[in-house]
Every structure is written in C-alpha cells, then in structure tokens.
Amino acid sequence: MRxxxxxxxxxxCLWLAAAGTTSGAGRIADVRADVGIDGWFAPGxxxxxxxxxxxxxxxxGTLRIEVPAEIRDAAPVTHILPLAVPAGGRHQxxxxxxVRDPRRPILITLRGARGERLRVEVPLGARRVVDGVVAALxxxxxxxxxxxxxxxxxxxxxxxxxxxxxxxxxxEPVDLxxxxxxxxxxxxxxxxxxxxxxxxxxxxxxxxxxxxxxLAEARWLQELIPSAGERAYGHGLVAATAxxxxxxxxxxxxxxxxxxxxxxxxxGAPSLAPPVLADVLPATRPLPGATQFGLAALSVLYxxxxxxxxxxxxxxxxxxxxxxxxxxxxxxxxxxxxADARTSASSLAQLSVVEVLGTLPxxxxxxxxSVIAPYGGRFAVRAPxxxxxxxxxxxxxTYDAARREISGAASAGQVVIVARQIVPVRLQVRWSPSxxxxxxxxxxxxxxxxxxxxxxxxxLPPDLGGTILIDPARWEPVDRPGTxxxxxxxxxxxxxxxxxxxxxxxxxxxxxxxxxxxxxxxxSGAAGDAVRLVVAAVR
Amino acid sequence: xxxxxxFRSDLRYRLIxxxxxxxxxxxxxxxxxxxxxxLPPDLGRLDDLRxxxxLMAFLIVETVLAAYLTSAxxxxxxxxDGEKSVWDLAASPFPPGVIARGKVLTSTAYAVxxxxxxxxxxxxxxxxxxxxxxxxxxxxxxxxxxxxxSGALGALYAGVFESDFTRSxxxxxxxxxxxxxxxxxxxxxxxxxxxxxxxxAVRGGxxxxxxAGAALYLALAGVAGVGIAGRVAAIRRAPQV
Numbered sequence: 001m002r003x004x005x006x007x008x009x010x011x012x013c014l015w016l017a018a019a020g021t022t023s024g025a026g027r028i029a030d031v032r033a034d035v036g037i038d039g040w041f042a043p044g045x046x047x048x049x050x051x052x053x054x055x056x057x058x059x060x061g062t063l064r065i066e067v068p069a070e071i072r073d074a075a076p077v078t079h080i081l082p083l084a085v086p087a088g089g090r091h092q093x094x095x096x097x098x099v100r101d102p103r104r105p106i107l108i109t110l111r112g113a114r115g116e117r118l119r120v121e122v123p124l125g126a127r128r129v130v131d132g133v134v135a136a137l138x139x140x141x142x143x144x145x146x147x148x149x150x151x152x153x154x155x156x157x158x159x160x161x162x163x164x165x166x167x168x169x170x171x172e173p174v175d176l177x178x179x180x181x182x183x184x185x186x187x188x189x190x191x192x193x194x195x196x197x198x199x200x201x202x203x204x205x206x207x208x209x210x211x212x213x214x215l216a217e218a219r220w221l222q223e224l225i226p227s228a229g230e231r232a233y234g235h236g237l238v239a240a241t242a243x244x245x246x247x248x249x250x251x252x253x254x255x256x257x258x259x260x261x262x263x264x265x266x267x268g269a270p271s272l273a274p275p276v277l278a279d280v281l282p283a284t285r286p287l288p289g290a291t292q293f294g295l296a297a298l299s300v301l302y303x304x305x306x307x308x309x310x311x312x313x314x315x316x317x318x319x320x321x322x323x324x325x326x327x328x329x330x331x332x333x334x335x336x337x338x339a340d341a342r343t344s345a346s347s348l349a350q351l352s353v354v355e356v357l358g359t360l361p362x363x364x365x366x367x368x369x370s371v372i373a374p375y376g377g378r379f380a381v382r383a384p385x386x387x388x389x390x391x392x393x394x395x396x397x398t399y400d401a402a403r404r405e406i407s408g409a410a411s412a413g414q415v416v417i418v419a420r421q422i423v424p425v426r427l428q429v430r431w432s433p434s435x436x437x438x439x440x441x442x443x444x445x446x447x448x449x450x451x452x453x454x455x456x457x458x459x460l461p462p463d464l465g466g467t468i469l470i471d472p473a474r475w476e477p478v479d480r481p482g483t484x485x486x487x488x489x490x491x492x493x494x495x496x497x498x499x500x501x502x503x504x505x506x507x508x509x510x511x512x513x514x515x516x517x518x519x520x521x522x523x524s525g526a527a528g529d530a531v532r533l534v535v536a537a538v539r
Numbered sequence: 540x541x542x543x544x545x546f547r548s549d550l551r552y553r554l555i556x557x558x559x560x561x562x563x564x565x566x567x568x569x570x571x572x573x574x575x576x577x578l579p580p581d582l583g584r585l586d587d588l589r590x591x592x593x594l595m596a597f598l599i600v601e602t603v604l605a606a607y608l609t610s611a612x613x614x615x616x617x618x619x620d621g622e623k624s625v626w627d628l629a630a631s632p633f634p635p636g637v638i639a640r641g642k643v644l645t646s647t648a649y650a651v652x653x654x655x656x657x658x659x660x661x662x663x664x665x666x667x668x669x670x671x672x673x674x675x676x677x678x679x680x681x682x683x684x685x686x687x688x689s690g691a692l693g694a695l696y697a698g699v700f701e702s703d704f705t706r707s708x709x710x711x712x713x714x715x716x717x718x719x720x721x722x723x724x725x726x727x728x729x730x731x732x733x734x735x736x737x738x739x740a741v742r743g744g745x746x747x748x749x750x751a752g753a754a755l756y757l758a759l760a761g762v763a764g765v766g767i768a769g770r771v772a773a774i775r776r777a778p779q780v
Contacts, residue, residue, distance in 0.1 A: 284580050287667075292578060295663060299571045302659050307564055314551040330659035338666025345580065374580030377669040413580055 038157030075396025184218035200234030234357035348528030449511035545641025610693030625698030646690025681736035684756035691763035
C-alpha cells in the first residue's frame with residue numbers, strides 16, 4: 001500500500017508539473033505521460049513511454065516528443081507521431097524511448113495545422129534510475145521489499161495488467177517478471193505477444209501459484225507454463241511454483257526472496273550479435289576515381305579557358321560579360337559535379353544476424369546498419385514494421401512514425417543504427433544418433449551454409465535439408481588464410497564465429513540469406529550492401 | 540562613361556600582361572590544388588577541421604593569397620609589364636587625385652576579379668561538403684575590403700619607398716601584421732584581423748563586428764588613396780636632380 005501511495009504521489013507530481021509548464025492561453029487538451037516500468041527506467045536502455053491525449057474539441061496534427069540527449073547541447077531524439085482525437089475523446093500512443101539524461105525533462109508538443117498548440121514538459125528525475133527491474137503482476141504491492149535495500153541496484157515494480165508493455169522491446173530493463181494475479185481479459189493481444197516474444201529472446205518469467213489464475217482464458221500463458229519446475233522457452237526461462245510465494249507466511253520464511261534471487265543469478269543466453277559486429281561494416285567510402293578525375297579535368301579546363309579569355313577582356317566591351325559567363329558556367333558545373341559526388345558517396349551497408357530462438361519457429365534478427373555520408377549531411381532510412389531501431393551511441397535522430405523513417409545528421413560522416421526485430425523462421429538442426437545432420441527447414445533461401453564448431457567449418461551442400469552425412473575429412477580450419485574471404489561477408493562470418501566461441505562448445509549452422517524482411521532501407525527503398533547471416537544451434 | 544585613365548591602363552596590363560597571366564594561373568592552380576586536397580572524406584572527421592572548417596580554411600587562404608597578389612602587384616614586388624607605379628605616374632600630367640583614385644580603383648577591380656575567378660573552386664569545396672553558397676557570399680563582405688586596402692597600401696608603398704628591399708620588407712610586414720599580428724591580439728582587438736572577420740562572417744553571419752571591420756578596411760583604402768595623392772604632390776614639389 002505504501003508503494004501504491006508513492007506511485008500515486010509521483011503520478012500527481014508528474015501531472016502537476018506537466019500542467020504547470022503548459023503554454024498557450026487556453027488549454028486545448030490534457031496530456032498524461034507515464035515513463036518506464038512503473039516509473040523506473042535504466043539509462044541507455046529502452047523505457048516504455050505511454051502518452052494519453054484527451055481533448056474536448058476535435059484535435060488533429062502531430063505529437064512531437066523530444067527526449068534529451070546525454071550531452072546538453074546535442075540534438076535530442078525526436079519522435080513524431082500522427083495525432084487524431086475526436087471531440088471528447090482520447091488518443092493513446094506507446095513509444096520506446098531511451099532515457100540518457102534523467103535530469104532533463106521530456107518535451108511533448110502538440111502541433112496542428114496552425115503550428116504549435118500545446119507544450120508539456122515531463123520531468124523524469126535521477127531518483128527513478130535503476131539498473132534493472134523485477135516486475136510483479138500482483139494485486140498486493142508487497143513482497144519484493146528485499147530489492148529496495150541501499151545496495152540493491154534493482155527495484156521492484158508492482159504492475160497491473162494495464163502496465164504490461166505492448167512491445168517486447170519495452171521489457172529491456174526488466175530482469176524478471178512475476179505473475180501472481182492476472183485477469184486474462186485485461187491483457188490485450190499486443191501485450192500477450194510482447195510478453196511471449198520477450199521470453200523467447202531470453203526473458204525470465206516466474207508464475208506463482210498458477211492454479212489461482214484463470215488459465216483457461218489465457219491459453220498463451222498456459223502454453224508457457226511448465227508442468228513442473230521450469231522450462232526453457234526459446235532463449236528464455238519460465239518457472240512456476242505451485243505455492244503462493246507472496247503469501248505472508250512464505251514471505252516471512254524468505255521463500256520468495258530465495259526463488260527470485262535464484263532466478264536472477266541464472267546466466268542468460270548471451271546475444272550472438274553484440275555491437276562489436278558493427279566494426280566489420282565500412283565507416284566511409286572514398287570518392288570514386290572517375291569523379292576525382294572528372295573534377296580535376298574540369299578544374300584544369302576552367303583555368304585554361306580563363307587564361308584564354310582574360311587577355312581578351314580589355315579588347316572588347318563584351319569582354320567582361322564573356323569572363324562572367326566563363327566564371328558562372330565553371331562555378332555551376334563544378335558545384336553540380338561536387339554536389340552530385342557528395343550525394344553518390346552516401347551509402348548504406350548493413351549486417352543482419354538472424355538468431356533462431358531455440359526450438360521456436362521464430363528468430364531474433366539484429367541488424368547493424370552503417371549509414372555512410374562521408375561528407376556529413378542529412379540521412380533518412382526506413383525500418384521495417386515491428387522493428388525497433390536506434391542509433392548506437394545515442395545520436396540525435398528523428399523517428400517519424402507515420403513514415404517509419406529515421407532521419408538525422410551524420411555530422412561525423414557515419415551513423416550506426418541497430419535494428420532488432422522478430423521474424424518467423426523455421427530452421428531446426430539436429431545431430432542424428434548416427435552422426436548425420438538433420439536439417440528441418442521451411443522457406444527461406446539459405447546460401448553458403450556451413451557447419452561451425454571450434455574454429456572449424458564444414459561446407460554444407462546447397463540443397464540444405466533432410467539428412468546430411470558429414471565427412472570428418474572435410475572440416476576446414478577457419479583461421480587458414482582465404483577460408484572466409486576478406487569482403488564484408490567473410491569478415492562478418494569471422495566476427496560471428498568469435499561470438500559463437502564465447503556462446504558455448506556446441507556446433508552451429510551458419511548460412512547467408514537474401515531475406516528482404518531484414519534490415520533498413522534507404523528513402524528510395526534500397527538495402528545497400530547487405531550481409532544477412534542466419535545462425536542456428538545444432539541440437 | 541569616361542573611365543579613370545590610370546585605372547583603365549593598370550587593369551588592362553594586369554589582364555593582358557604575361558607575368559600577370561602567370562600570376563593568375565598560379566593563384567588558380569594553388570586554389571585548385573587546395574580544393575582537390577579537400578576531397579578526401581576523412582579530412583572532415585578531424586576534430587579541428589569539421590566539414591564547415593574546410594570551406595572556412597579555403598576562404599581564408601583565398602583571401603590572404605588574393606591580398607598578397609593585389610598588394611604585390613601594386614607595390615611593384617611583382618612587376619606587371621606595362622603597369623606604372625605611383626613614382627612613374629608622378630611625372631605624368633594626371634592630377635594627383637586622378638592617380639590616387641585610379642590606383643584604389645585598380646585594387647578594387649583586381650580584388651573583385653581574383654575573388655570572382657576563384658568561385659568555381661569554392662564551389663567544389665562547398666558542394667562536396669554540403670555548405671550553402673551563402674557562406675561564401677558572407678565571407679566576401681570583410682574579405683574584399685581587406686584585399687582592396689592591401690592593394691591601396693601596396694600602391695602607396697610604391698610611391699613612398701624607392702628601395703625595392705625596403706618596399707618588400709614593409710609590404711610583408713604589413714601583411715603579417717594584419718594576418719598574423721591582429722589575429723593574435725586579445726578580444727575584441729582580434730576582430731581587426733581579416734582572418735577573424737572571415738570566420739565571423741561564415742559562422743555567425745554579417746553582424747556589426749564584420750561590418751565595422753569591413754568599414755575599417757575601406758577607410759584604410761581611402762586613407763591610402765589620400766596618401767598616394769599627397770605623395771604624388773610631394774614628388775612633384777621635390778626639386779628635380
């Protein structure tokens with residue numbers, strides 16, 4: 001109850017602060033914003049932001065949300081969303097934001113056809129910063145007090161169904177989700193999907209006393225819960241306890257604390273696509289030789305023509321006009337060639353790693369896209385639907401939700417954007433008792449498939465599928481020069497193999513794919529130079 | 540319209556003279572090479588040379604180079620075939636005022652010419668770095684008066700110092716004082732520097748400081764013009780040996 005009270009006070013403070021900073025003569029709408037998991041957020045990680053706009057009169061336009069950058073004078077991260085509120089109605093938007101400076105407020109602006117209509121500041125506060133959150137779906141906000149100690153970097157968050165994120169990305173600060181009380185009818189399909197997808201990617205779920213839940217109405221949850229103890233779901237873990245660990249008696253014995261601590265200390269599945277993979281992507285592109293030669297030739301031609309024209313200038317009245325024409329044509333021509341060279345030097349190079357999630361028919365795709373604008377300037381790329389994309393390092397960019405576009409300025413010549421998405425992929429690889437490889441897959445064009453194990457690879461036949469006999473004599477050492485090639489694909493494979501070495505001692509199937517659902521697109525729809533790798537553990 | 544005879548003659552020789560032609564070619568070749576050197580993309584990543592820094596560096600080099608060539612041609616350090624110095628013109632029937640106006644006008648026209656013919660190379664740097672050409676136009680506001688003032692001072696030195704060495708020495712000293720000395724002064728005195736004024740114009744637009752600096756250099760050109768007229772009169776008054 002005390003925690004609920006604190007939350008109420010925080011909410012009232014946020015509301016009052018928002019109301020107090022509203023500009024304009026008459027309030028045209030009420031804006032309410034909730035940041036984080038029950039108000040908690042981890043800097044540099046995704047935090048859910050829910051914005052609710054209520055208006056008495058019809059309101060149409062855009063909602064502009066500016067999240068401050070880490071550096072005070074740097075450009076903020078801006079989200080632009082379409083807004084349409086009917087008379088007396090409300091409009092709700094869910095966003096994934098990354099809080100980098102909790103000392104400065106988030107700025108929410110409503111823009112109509114006639115410009116800015118309303119401006120609201122949402123303060124955050126350094127006291128809401130945590131390393132991680134243990135979220136509990138429970139009617140009684142008690143039981144996780146052991147996480148509130150001064151040395152504890154995690155904090156408990158007591159949620160209702162309404163507080164469950166609607167996108168899997170928003171679970172990033174959540175280390176463990178506990179479900180004790182659940183009204184299945186109050187959980188929207190998007191929330192169900194987000195929860196399941198989060199667990200599949202490595203999330204940890206503890207279901208307490210499942211017999212108390214109406215699981216018949218929550219098939220999605222029923223399918224997750226193990227019959228006893230715990231089970232792996234994709235890369236995640238689902239545990240269940242028959243006893244209500246939140247019951248005062250068991251709490252008093254420390255049963256809840258012991259279970260939660262045990263689950264939190266369990267190592268999670270490491271990502272096979274950490275940001276270090278982005279290092280294999282090109283960071284710049286030199287100006288093509290033909291362009292350089294063209295500029296040099298035009299420059300020399302201009303000097304020669306000018307040398308011919310200058311002595312003739314005093315001889316004729318029109319001499320100055322001729323000189324002006326030569327200079328104007330030279331300026332326009334060289335400016336045009338230079339500007340064109342600048343545009344054509346901009347490019348996109350990306351590396352996608354599609355990691356099959358255990359035995360599930362789904363995969364997590366992580367794409368690192370190097371947006372190269374060698375001479376600086378603005379860029380714009382589009383992310384596929386359902387993907388979460390953000391710049392590595394927190395560069396100030398603008399997300400346009402209506403156009404699914406990310407734009408910004410590549411002042412340093414390059415911006416690396418990481419995009420994460422879940423894609424359906426059916427690919428299961430197993431060792432048969434006889435030592436052959438069994439590949440069960442559907443759809444998807446896999447090329448150059450190899451089997452990888454401890455710095456050795458085995459080239460698989462192009463028609464990947466069914467049972468493949470492995471000839472022990474055909475294993476090749478990865479470190480032998482020329483095995484992988486020096487192009488981006490070869491370097492990407494090498495970097496991926498190093499991640500696989502860290503992930504475990506097993507065997508992996510790695511292949512290239514032309515799956516165009518993956519990665520980013522330029523404004524013209526091009527994927528640029530894209531390397532897409534699929535990786536599945538051999539079981 | 541009747542043009543100033545001194546101006547007409549000087550400008551003609553600066554356009555048709557072989558040495559003057561070589562001077563213009565060298566000037567354009569240096570700027571062309573500089574523009575070409577600014578092409579590598581990685582240059583814009585250096586902390587001290589961000590994208591806009593390359594254009595600014597180019598504008599500063601162009602301004603200093605044009606100021607040197609204008610003043611060197613006017614002072615006689617670079618002898619332009621056929622062009623008469625103030626000393627020579629003192630022996631002509633032209634009134635001192637006409638000679639002074641002619642010399643200042645020659646410097647003005649030559650400054651505009653040098654700045655104008657460099658435009659294509661500026662366009663390369665601005666185009667490839669995505670800089671608006673407005674920055675180039677703004678830089679001309681303080682740059683042109685400085686080049687004109689340098690030329691006018693060079694013409695004055697041609698009438699004041701008979702010795703080639705002394706003339707060259709004072710000429711270089713003047714340029715160094717403006718370009719390096721004034722830049723090293725503490726604020727606000729460093730806004731006397733043409734380098735600083737060009738930087739201010741490119742970065743912050745044409746503000747009061749830039750306009751004041753431009754006016755100061757134009758006034759200096761005017762003062763040099765008055766000095767040339769006075770010097771012509773003095774030479775004519777001096778007893779002939």
